[in-house]
Structure formats: structure tokens, C-alpha cells
Amino acid sequence: MINKRLLVKNLLAHNDENSFYDKKRFVNIGEKEGKAKFLKHVCALANSNPVNNSFIVVGVEDEDNEIVGTDFFDDSKIQNLVNAYLDHAPLISYENVPFPHLPEGKVVGLVTIRSTGKLCSLRRNIWKYYGGSVFFREGSMSMPRVFDTELRDTNSAVVAEIELHAQNNIELTLNGVIDFLYHRHRDLEGHYKVFKEQFVVCWAGIVKKVNGNRNGGEEKTYYSRVDIELINEQVRLFYSALDEVEIRVNEHVFSTTEFIQLGLNDHQKYYPLETVTITFNDNGSYKIDSTLIFDPPEYDRKVLYHVYNTNNVLLQKLKKGVPLTVREQKDMENLPATYLICALNGFDDAREKLEQYREVVKAYDRKVYASLKESLRVLRKVKYN
Known part of the structure; x- marks a missing residue:
């Protein structure tokens, strides 16, 4: 069982970017350019390593390998994205690896890419890359290649050794449980569960008992400020400072x-x-x-046009530095959620507005910015489901 935190450390300590490993300060698959570059690197790493894993480490400074972290990223639909744009798409996972020194909500992203053993290529045009393009790694660069596209195994032994040195042990598991329950989340109600005598899952959050229409009168337990981690692999499975979560546990699931x-x-x-x-x-x-069970609410179109136009005016005022009234400040708090409702009801530009004004909102208020990121996360789930 591989400890992903150790794996990240070994990749950073012993290797510069090469044909099986790349590092990024961040990735942005919400915009076409960021999505295209991400797919290019996935394609190149898969083709350069046809029989073993390749990796992209996200949240690392390129110059000095400093671990600065990135936002928690929900990967549940990332395989759908890769399958949609790549022929002979590799198996891909995105895991959120917590590091003790990072701020709350920040992690290191670990993308693991496993080739199918067949030549991977772009299925269709995206950004400035043409459908049918084939990419390989040349040193630390992902480059297009027209000739000499034969797949060759050159890294199996190196990758196997790196993964061997990242194996988990009892000490790391115990330290992980203690750190999760008694240090990082000592102010929350925390639990742990051992599955199959091998896997340890820890979770923590603010507990709320609910007995109402949401669940037909039956009392259930919900968590907010939820953090869930698979300790053996040092992987954060879920994190949210805003939403509520119901957790069910038995001996197997x-x-x-x-x-x-x-x-x-x-x-x-x-x-x-x-x-x-x-x-x-x-x-x-x-x-x-993962199963998307979301049934978005529908609203009167005229009401949504009013909400949408009001939000657009607010963003323009923020961009120009115009002070907001008390009422507008209240509307600003609800802007990400109301844009989300607009986007779910057919206002296609609403998502683009959220992406376009990320930095403006971030400079205005961190709490509103956190809500904006949550809205984009929901839209991404719906889009790639």
C-alpha cells in the first residue's frame, strides 16, 4: 500500500521533471487553454510510459520544489474528461494529499496516469491543438510528434523503485490517525473506522441532528466542515467548509x-x-x-433574468472599484449561489462570469470567493457527469 505523501516527497527529492513525472503550480481545467494543456501532458506521459505509472504533482513551485499547495479538487469526473478528448485514454486519478504545514483546505494534487499500452492521441480539436495529435515527453517538455511514435518502455525499474520506497507502515498509519483526530481536528467531532484489517478511514466535522421534511421525519446525522481521509495512503477523500454531508458506514463500505x-x-x-x-x-x-443524484431546482425565467443582470452589475462595480451599498453587499454574498442557479437553468454565460471574475471576487472577500469555488465545483460535476 503506497503512502502518497511519501511518494510525492520521493518524486520531488530525487527527480527533476522527466518522461514519467511533471510538476505544476496549479492546473485549471475550467478554461479551454488550461484543459488543453492538461490533456496534452496526460497524453505525453501516457505515451512515454506504456507499462508503468506516470505522475503530475500539483501545488509545487517550479524553481525550488517548494510545496505551496493548491485547492482541494474533486476528481470524480476527471476520467470522463480524459475519455471525452483522448483516443486510447489512460486510466487517470487525481488524489488530494494533505501536508501538515499547508493551510486548511490546501493540499498537494497527485495525478496518476496509467497507459492502456496503446498510442494515445487527441480525439478532437481543443484550443490550438488539432485532433489526431500525438504527444511524447522530451526531457521536461510535452512535445507533438509526427514520426517515431513507437511506444517504448524505459522507466519501469525507476518508477518501481520510487513506489517501493513509498510503502506505508504501522508507524505512519498510527501517526496519521493521531494527527487527524487530536491535532488537526481537535475542535471537531472525529471518528475512525478500520476496514478489512488494513484500511483506516478518519472523518471529522460539526455534527447536526435533523428531524424534518428533508428525510421524512426520521432523525439523521449530518456533518458540516467535513474532512475525510484515507490514512493508509495519506489521501484526503473529501473536504468542504460549506456543504453538509451524510455518512454511512458498515463493515465493508x-x-x-x-x-x-x-x-x-x-x-x-x-x-x-x-x-x-x-x-x-x-x-x-x-x-x-460516485453517482450524481442532483436534480437542480427550476425557477421563473423572468426572476432569473433580474438576478442575472443584478449580478453582472455588481461584478462591474467591483472591477471598477465602485463602493457597494449595504443591500449590494448582501447580494454579493449570495452572488456565487445565484449565478449557480442561473447556470443550472440555461444561462450559459453564468459559469463564464464566475471564471472570469475569480480574482476580482477573491480580492473583495475570501468568504464569497470560497462560495464561488464551490459553485464552480458543482457545475464541473454536472458538466462531466
């Missing part, structure tokens, strides 16, 4: 159902977004399945 709060003005309601089920097997493996 750890399951979460995420709820998001949506509405206009004071008419708010919780909607189930996604269920993630982790099934642990007797043979020392596990499988993660």
Missing part, C-alpha cells in the same frame, strides 16, 4: 452523500448532490464509485 443549499432570498433548501461509495475488498483493494 464507507459512503457519503453530499447536500448543497440553494435558493433565492430567504427561500433556501438542501438538495442531494452526489453519493460516493468506497467498497473495501478482502484482497487488499478498494473501489470508489
Whole structure:
């Protein structure tokens, strides 16, 4: 069982960027350029390593390998994205690896790429890359190649040794549980569960008992400020400072159902977004399945036009540095959520507005910016489902 934090450290310590490893300060698959570059690197790494894993480490400074972290990224639909744009797409996973010195909500992203053994290429045009293009790694660069596209195994022994030195042990597991429960989340209600005598899952959050219309009168337990981690592999499975989560556990399965709060003005309601089920097997493996169960609310078109135009005016004022009134400040707090409702109801430009004004909102208020990122996360889930 590989400890992903050790794997990241070994990659950074012993290797510069090469044909099986790349590092990035951040990735942005919300915009066409960022998506295209990410797909290019995935294609090149898969072709350059046809029989072993390749890696992209996200949240690292390029010059000195300083681990600065990146936002938690929900990867549940990233395989769908790769399958949509690449022929002979590799198997790909994006894991969020916590490091003790990083601020709350920041992690190191670890992208693991496993080739199918066949030549990978772009299926269709994206940004400035043409459909049918083939990429390979040349040193630290992902370059297009027309000739000499034969797949060759050159890194199996090196990658196998790096992964061997990242194996987990009892000491690391115990230290991870203690750190999670008694240091990082000592102010929250925390739990742990051992599955199949091998896997340890820890979770923590603010507990709320609910007995109402949301669940037909039956009392259930929900968590907010949720953090869930698979300790053995040092992988953060879920993190959210805003949404509410229901957790179910038995001897074989750890399951979460995420709820998001949506509405206009004071008419708010919780909607189930996604269920993630982790099934642990007797043979020392596990499988993660995610199911989008979101049924977005529908609103009157005229009302949404008013909301959408109001939001556009607010963003323009922020961009120009015009002070907001008290009422506009209140509207600004709800702007990401109301843009989300507009986007879910056919206002295609609403998502582009959220992406376009990220930095403006970030400079205005960190709390509103956190809500903006959550809205974009929901839209990404819906888009790639």
C-alpha cells in the first residue's frame, strides 16, 4: 500500500521533471487553454510510459520544489474528461494529499496516469491543438510528434523503485490517525473506522441532528466542515467548509452523500448532490464509485433574468472599484449561489462570469470567493457527469 505523501516527497527529492513525472503550480481545467494543456501532458506521459505509472504533482513551485499547495479538487469526473478528448485514454486519478504545514483546505494534487499500452492521441480539436495529435515527453517538455511514435518502455525499474520506497507502515498509519483526530481536528467531532484489517478511514466535522421534511421525519446525522481521509495512503477523500454531508458506514463500505443549499432570498433548501461509495475488498483493494443524484431546482425565467443582470452589475462595480451599498453587499454574498442557479437553468454565460471574475471576487472577500469555488465545483460535476 503506497503512502502518497511519501511518494510525492520521493518524486520531488530525487527527480527533476522527466518522461514519467511533471510538476505544476496549479492546473485549471475550467478554461479551454488550461484543459488543453492538461490533456496534452496526460497524453505525453501516457505515451512515454506504456507499462508503468506516470505522475503530475500539483501545488509545487517550479524553481525550488517548494510545496505551496493548491485547492482541494474533486476528481470524480476527471476520467470522463480524459475519455471525452483522448483516443486510447489512460486510466487517470487525481488524489488530494494533505501536508501538515499547508493551510486548511490546501493540499498537494497527485495525478496518476496509467497507459492502456496503446498510442494515445487527441480525439478532437481543443484550443490550438488539432485532433489526431500525438504527444511524447522530451526531457521536461510535452512535445507533438509526427514520426517515431513507437511506444517504448524505459522507466519501469525507476518508477518501481520510487513506489517501493513509498510503502506505508504501522508507524505512519498510527501517526496519521493521531494527527487527524487530536491535532488537526481537535475542535471537531472525529471518528475512525478500520476496514478489512488494513484500511483506516478518519472523518471529522460539526455534527447536526435533523428531524424534518428533508428525510421524512426520521432523525439523521449530518456533518458540516467535513474532512475525510484515507490514512493508509495519506489521501484526503473529501473536504468542504460549506456543504453538509451524510455518512454511512458498515463493515465493508464507507459512503457519503453530499447536500448543497440553494435558493433565492430567504427561500433556501438542501438538495442531494452526489453519493460516493468506497467498497473495501478482502484482497487488499478498494473501489470508489460516485453517482450524481442532483436534480437542480427550476425557477421563473423572468426572476432569473433580474438576478442575472443584478449580478453582472455588481461584478462591474467591483472591477471598477465602485463602493457597494449595504443591500449590494448582501447580494454579493449570495452572488456565487445565484449565478449557480442561473447556470443550472440555461444561462450559459453564468459559469463564464464566475471564471472570469475569480480574482476580482477573491480580492473583495475570501468568504464569497470560497462560495464561488464551490459553485464552480458543482457545475464541473454536472458538466462531466
